[in-house]
Amino acid sequence: MRLTPRxxxxxxxxxxxxRTSMRLLSALGEIYEADRxxxxxxxxxxxxSYKMVGDPGLEFIEDFARDARIVVPATxxxxxxxxxxxxxxxxPEVFAANQRRIATAYRRMGVRESFSCTPYLIGNRxxxxxxxxxxxxxxxxxxxxxxxxxxNREGGPSALASAVTGVTPNYGLHLxxxxxxxxxxxxxxxxxxxxxxxxxxxxxxxxGEGIAYFRGIRGTExxxxxxxxxxxxxxxxxxxxxxxxxxxxxxxxxxxxxxxTVTARDLRDVRQEFTxxxxxxxxxxxxxQLSSEELHQVADLMEKNRPRIPVxxxxxxxxxxxxxxxxxxxxxxxxxxxVDTCLxxxxxxxxxxxxxxxxxxxxxxxxxxxxxxxxMDDIESLFRRYAS
Amino acid sequence: MSFLGGVDRESGxxxxxxxxxxxxxxxxxxLAFPHGKGSTVGSYVVYGLAKRGRGPAAxxxxxxxxxxxxxAILGGIPLVDRIDVSILASGDRLVVDGDAGTVVLPEVTExxxxxxxxxNKGRVLIVLRGERVGTFRGQWxxxxxxxxxEEPALRRARQEVREETGIGExxxxxxxxxxRTRLESTVFAIHPFLFxxxxxxxxxxxxxxxxxWVRPQDLEGIATVPRLRDVLASVLPDARPAGRGPGRPPAxxxxxxxxxxxxxxxxxxxxxxxxxxxxAGPGRASGP
Numbered sequence: 306m307r308l309t310p311r312x313x314x315x316x317x318x319x320x321x322x323x324r325t326s327m328r329l330l331s332a333l334g335e336i337y338e339a340d341r342x343x344x345x346x347x348x349x350x351x352x353x354s355y356k357m358v359g360d361p362g363l364e365f366i367e368d369f370a371r372d373a374r375i376v377v378p379a380t381x382x383x384x385x386x387x388x389x390x391x392x393x394x395x396x397p398e399v400f401a402a403n404q405r406r407i408a409t410a411y412r413r414m415g416v417r418e419s420f421s422c423t424p425y426l427i428g429n430r431x432x433x434x435x436x437x438x439x440x441x442x443x444x445x446x447x448x449x450x451x452x453x454x455x456x457n458r459e460g461g462p463s464a465l466a467s468a469v470t471g472v473t474p475n476y477g478l479h480l481x482x483x484x485x486x487x488x489x490x491x492x493x494x495x496x497x498x499x500x501x502x503x504x505x506x507x508x509x510x511x512x513g514e515g516i517a518y519f520r521g522i523r524g525t526e527x528x529x530x531x532x533x534x535x536x537x538x539x540x541x542x543x544x545x546x547x548x549x550x551x552x553x554x555x556x557x558x559x560x561x562x563x564x565x566t567v568t569a570r571d572l573r574d575v576r577q578e579f580t581x582x583x584x585x586x587x588x589x590x591x592x593x594q595l596s597s598e599e600l601h602q603v604a605d606l607m608e609k610n611r612p613r614i615p616v617x618x619x620x621x622x623x624x625x626x627x628x629x630x631x632x633x634x635x636x637x638x639x640x641x642x643x644v645d646t647c648l649x650x651x652x653x654x655x656x657x658x659x660x661x662x663x664x665x666x667x668x669x670x671x672x673x674x675x676x677x678x679x680x681m682d683d684i685e686s687l688f689r690r691y692a693s
Numbered sequence: 694m695s696f697l698g699g700v701d702r703e704s705g706x707x708x709x710x711x712x713x714x715x716x717x718x719x720x721x722x723x724l725a726f727p728h729g730k731g732s733t734v735g736s737y738v739v740y741g742l743a744k745r746g747r748g749p750a751a752x753x754x755x756x757x758x759x760x761x762x763x764x765a766i767l768g769g770i771p772l773v774d775r776i777d778v779s780i781l782a783s784g785d786r787l788v789v790d791g792d793a794g795t796v797v798l799p800e801v802t803e804x805x806x807x808x809x810x811x812x813n814k815g816r817v818l819i820v821l822r823g824e825r826v827g828t829f830r831g832q833w834x835x836x837x838x839x840x841x842x843e844e845p846a847l848r849r850a851r852q853e854v855r856e857e858t859g860i861g862e863x864x865x866x867x868x869x870x871x872x873r874t875r876l877e878s879t880v881f882a883i884h885p886f887l888f889x890x891x892x893x894x895x896x897x898x899x900x901x902x903x904x905x906w907v908r909p910q911d912l913e914g915i916a917t918v919p920r921l922r923d924v925l926a927s928v929l930p931d932a933r934p935a936g937r938g939p940g941r942p943p944a945x946x947x948x949x950x951x952x953x954x955x956x957x958x959x960x961x962x963x964x965x966x967x968x969x970x971x972x973a974g975p976g977r978a979s980g981p
Binding site: 329332359460 | 737738741744759
């Protein structure tokens with residue numbers, strides 16, 4: 306891999322953080338056979354929840370922040386708690402103290418004051434064709450598929466190194482030739498709402514890896530957020546195309562590709578399979594965090610059916626502030642709207658054993674990360690089922 | 694090797710119950726393992742070990758992936774990959790040069806040998822090594838012998854075939870990449886060959902006491918010299934038993950040749966990318 310004189314300068318004579326970052330990106334570039342480092346428009350960093358990174362992560366992030374300053378717009382993934390309402394979440398004092406130290410370290414580096422897994426909804430929205438370095442599998446998949454930006458599924462440290470240096474190794478999904486479809490998915494079912502989560506779970510598992518080319522679906526941006534999150538949870542998949550819909554479908558090259566067919570029965574089976582619990586303690590909405598429009602929808606549903614079990618709604622500070630009226634309506638119906646964190650990276654296990662959720666990503670990760678059983682269904686059905 | 698949950702971050706002790714070096718400390722030693730696995734938080738664990746002075750002095754991998762590479766860079770630990778770690782043993786003294794990407798075992802000698810398989814109508818010849826040979830007595834093998842000096846491996850293979858079987862006419866079908874195996878302080882660098890022959894009539898010399906013509910899949914249940922099935926598979930790919938994934942890195946890169954650095958390996962240099970797809974890059978020094 307070739308480095309420019311400026312990149313070599315950073316590697317050899319930059320600050321400690323710059324030297325570490327440049328060496329890390331060079332080494333990863335060698336591993337993945339990149340030819341050079343390319344400039345990025347933004348970074349999105351993962352590894353902020355103390356629950357996820359623990360003391361090893363806290364130690365590294367604090368040390369790194371001593372002389373690290375980000376040079377491109379950068380956002381960071383959710384923390385392990387709402388910075389204001391952590392006590393209501395049942396988060397212990399020690400955890401909260403450590404979590405605050407991580408948040409402070411990221412702030413010192415200059416990242417946006419927002420801990421979100423939906424950076425594209427809160428102002429970090431890449432343009433078509435832009436190179437970016439994003440961790441967070443759901444956001445990387447959304448950016449590639451729906452926005453036509455270009456990123457590999459970065460790890461926490463590599464995305465951070467890119468934020469500090471403004472470059473990323475040029476390989477994988479940064480290259481035209483690596484963005485073609487690898488399988489055609491014929492959807493023979495009417496997919497709506499939570500169906501996009503089910504579709505993602507099913508196809509991610511069927512394909513395992515690669516780039517899916519969907520036929521027979523059409524979704525809103527919100528629908529594709531759920532599809533992105535779930536397909537990246539069961540598969541090593543960071544991009545899909547949708548025929549006549551997503552920005553790069555025309556260049557997907559589907560000739561001669563293997564095909565799979567998805568039926569309504571497949572989606573029903575997936576929902577049943579991921580439903581491992583019978584009676585939920587809590588309704589969890591998030592993973593990824595809800596948009597302001599989705600907050601409106603939740604408020605409407607809760608006013609129609611006031612739930613008899615707690616409802617935790619995870620969103621970003623940005624979306625919460627835009628949808629302040631809906632947030633007030635949700636809270637008036639007994640719900641809690643939490644920010645800075647998300648469903649599976651917080652300590653939901655301190656308050657629940659079984660979570661009801663429409664999120665495919667949550668259905669994958671809550672059992673392993675939080676020891677939860679799952680009741681999976683679309684949001685309307687869940688509110689009907691748990692109406693008081 | 695998973696660092697998260699696998700290594701104690703304060704002491705450097707290996708605590709993974711599934712590890713064959715459980716209880717050993719990685720601190721200040723060269724840590725060799727095929728490849729990393731598990732959580733990405735493992736990168737931070739490597740960093741924390743290094744910061745406390747309890748990290749490995751160097752890491753040697755068959756195939757490095759992002760978690761270990763990231764940890765090594767963050768912790769400033771030299772790392773060399775694409776080394777066949779199966780020939781390393783706990784307690785070996787290693788000289789690791791992260792800048793050059795080389796691993797040298799000064800106390801281990803490399804002996805280049807040939808192993809030739811003869812094939813006739815789908816069966817291959819194996820021979821039982823007798824009590825008078827120096828190594829691997831009582832084990833089944835192909836036709837084998839030491840390469841002397843600078844002689845070409847192929848010439849040695851043909852000569853061993855003549856001496857050990859009495860068969861003069863053998864048509865070369867394939868030769869495989871060097872495969873290494875360890876016996877105490879010797880590493881045998883095996884050059885595999887496959888010849889077609891027109892007869893099954895074999896006249897053994899003093900080295901072997903029995904000959905058999907077997908189907909390749911029959912090797913499964915036979916007590917053979919180390920890695921014989923790998924050697925056969927390298928020249929007869931269909932012979933690889935089902936269920937053996939591509940996980941084992943092909944021996945290459947001069948990992949353990951005495952005083953032979955990876956890049957200095959005459960026999961294998963330059964073939965690295967060609968013969969193994971997937972992630973792997975030259976080791977990079979990551980020290981400050």
